[in-house]
Amino acid sequence: MKNACRIALLSGAFVLFLAGTMQGGEIKGKVNVQGIKSAENIAVYVDAIAGKDFPAPSQHVTIDQKQMKFAPHVAVVQKGTTVEFLNSDPVGHNVYWPSISGNKKLAHNLGTWPKGERKPFQFNDLGAASLLCNVHPEMSGYVVVVATPYFAVTDKDGNFVIKDVPAGHYTLKTWSEEGKPATLAVDVTAAGASVTLTVSK
Numbered sequence: 067m068k069n070a071c072r073i074a075l076l077s078g079a080f081v082l083f084l085a086g087t088m089q090g091g092e093i094k095g096k097v098n099v100q101g102i103k104s105a106e107n108i109a110v111y112v113d114a115i116a117g118k119d120f121p122a123p124s125q126h127v128t129i130d131q132k133q134m135k136f137a138p139h140v141a142v143v144q145k146g147t148t149v150e151f152l153n154s155d156p157v158g159h160n161v162y163w164p165s166i167s168g169n170k171k172l173a174h175n176l177g178t179w180p181k182g183e184r185k186p187f188q189f190n191d192l193g194a195a196s197l198l199c200n201v202h203p204e205m206s207g208y209v210v211v212v213a214t215p216y217f218a219v220t221d222k223d224g225n226f227v228i229k230d231v232p233a234g235h236y237t238l239k240t241w242s243e244e245g246k247p248a249t250l251a252v253d254v255t256a257a258g259a260s261v262t263l264t265v266s267k
């Protein structure tokens with residue numbers, strides 16, 4: 067009986083140990099910029115993982131149009147995510163994008179609607195949609211559609227944290243309004259990973 071208990075305890079501990087190593091951790095990092103005025107609002111994401119498909123998230127993401135701005139300015143979403151475009155201003159706003167990553171076949175115009183209303187759109191194509199409002203030409207925002215649920219947007223100092231990344235070998239990529247994409251190979255262990263990327267004009 068005693069031995070059976072010991073074996074049960076040991077195998078339990080082993081399962082916990084395995085779970086711990088599979089779990090991975092956070093990818094923490096900083097993006098430095100060259101020739102760009104700000105390190106803020108840069109998307110950092112784990113690129114498509116060979117042999118791994120992620121189901122479309124059931125949770126919707128809201129992009130607000132508030133005080134004549136798209137908020138957030140840059141939203142990163144996993145492929146298949148439904149974005150709800152909300153108008154919180156007392157004026158009518160429009161939402162359209164002329165392309166997704168330059169592909170004009172993926173242009174779309176959601177129309178114009180008043181305060182308090184939302185319009186949903188499911189993003190099923192990878193790439194960056196440049197959001198515009200045809201009522202207010204000064205308004206702009208971005209939806210960056212990526213293949214995995216592992217992404218973040220940099221703060222004003224270029225810092226970012228991508229949470230809950232399983233242990234493994236990945237390719238990190240960046241998207242930014244002004245800079246070229248940067249790519250970095252990263253190994254995530256149970257302790258996570260710490261990286262530095264440079265985005266240049």
Ligand SMILES: [Cu+2]
Pocket residue numbers: 158159160199200201202205
């Ligand atoms: Cu507008």
